[in-house]
Amino acid sequence: MKPTTSSIALLILVIVQCTLASPVPQFLTFRDGKFGVNFGGYHAEAGLGGLLTGNSAHGGLSASAGTPHGQQAGAGIGGLLGGNGNGVLGGFLGAFARSPGYY
Numbered sequence: 001m002k003p004t005t006s007s008i009a010l011l012i013l014v015i016v017q018c019t020l021a022s023p024v025p026q027f028l029t030f031r032d033g034k035f036g037v038n039f040g041g042y043h044a045e046a047g048l049g050g051l052l053t054g055n056s057a058h059g060g061l062s063a064s065a066g067t068p069h070g071q072q073a074g075a076g077i078g079g080l081l082g083g084n085g086n087g088v089l090g091g092f093l094g095a096f097a098r099s100p101g102y103y
Contacts, residue, residue: 027039033047041068043066044063044065045062045063045074046064047063048061049061060076062077063075071097071098072098073095073096074096075094
């Protein structure tokens, strides 16, 4: 029995739907001004945040890394300077390290 065009199209549609339904992490990402790499559950991210996107809500310089076992570490620095002469200045500097079960 020879498969018809419609049965092949239906099979392709089912395969595409199953692929889209399962969340597979991407190897390289660019999101909110950050470049990321993910391989085997190990992940790292570095970015310029709002300096690249122009949106101060995306933060400033940052870097972070994590393992598939839950350990994480990261650091960041950021700030905001009002450009309309009102003299508003804000900033932050932070770092963290986490291990599962030791918060």
